[in-house]
Amino acid sequence: MSKSLKKLDGLDPDVVDRLRAAGIRTSDKLLEMTKSAKDREALSQKTGITPRELLRFANLADKLRVKGLGAGYAELLCRVGVDTVRELKYRNPAKLAAAMRQENEQRKLVRLVPTEKAVGRWVEAAKKLPPKITYR
Structure with a gap:
C-alpha cells in the first residue's frame, strides 16, 4: 500500500523535501526510483542523499508491501x-515478536506491539512477495 513520504518513520522533513523535489511523493514511487544500485546512484546525484540512505528508505518502503505492516512497524523491524x-x-x-516487544519497551516507537500471530502473518506474506529491490 502506497503511503505519503511524510508518513514513513525514519525520514526527516529535509529528506522528504529533497525527494519531493525529485518528483517522489509516495512510498511506491520511492521504491520504483530506488530499486537498483544504479537507480539509487542517479537519485543520489539529484538529491544529495547517499545511496546507502536511499537503500534504507527503499527497504522501509518495500516493507509496506507486506499486508498489515505499517510504517511504525517497518521502522521497529529495522531496529531489531x-x-x-x-x-x-x-x-x-x-523470536521476532519478542525482540520487537523488548525494543519497543526501550524506544516507544509504536503504541501497540504486534502479536506473535500478526508477525507470523507478516512472515508468510513476505514469502509471497516478488523481489522489488536489487542490492548490487
Missing part, C-alpha cells in the same frame, strides 16, 4: 535487525 523483506521471510515469528 530486519532491514529487508527478504530477511523477514526467514524469521521465526515468536
Whole structure:
C-alpha cells in the first residue's frame, strides 16, 4: 500500500523535501526510483542523499508491501535487525515478536506491539512477495 513520504518513520522533513523535489511523493514511487544500485546512484546525484540512505528508505518502503505492516512497524523491524523483506521471510515469528516487544519497551516507537500471530502473518506474506529491490 502506497503511503505519503511524510508518513514513513525514519525520514526527516529535509529528506522528504529533497525527494519531493525529485518528483517522489509516495512510498511506491520511492521504491520504483530506488530499486537498483544504479537507480539509487542517479537519485543520489539529484538529491544529495547517499545511496546507502536511499537503500534504507527503499527497504522501509518495500516493507509496506507486506499486508498489515505499517510504517511504525517497518521502522521497529529495522531496529531489531530486519532491514529487508527478504530477511523477514526467514524469521521465526515468536523470536521476532519478542525482540520487537523488548525494543519497543526501550524506544516507544509504536503504541501497540504486534502479536506473535500478526508477525507470523507478516512472515508468510513476505514469502509471497516478488523481489522489488536489487542490492548490487
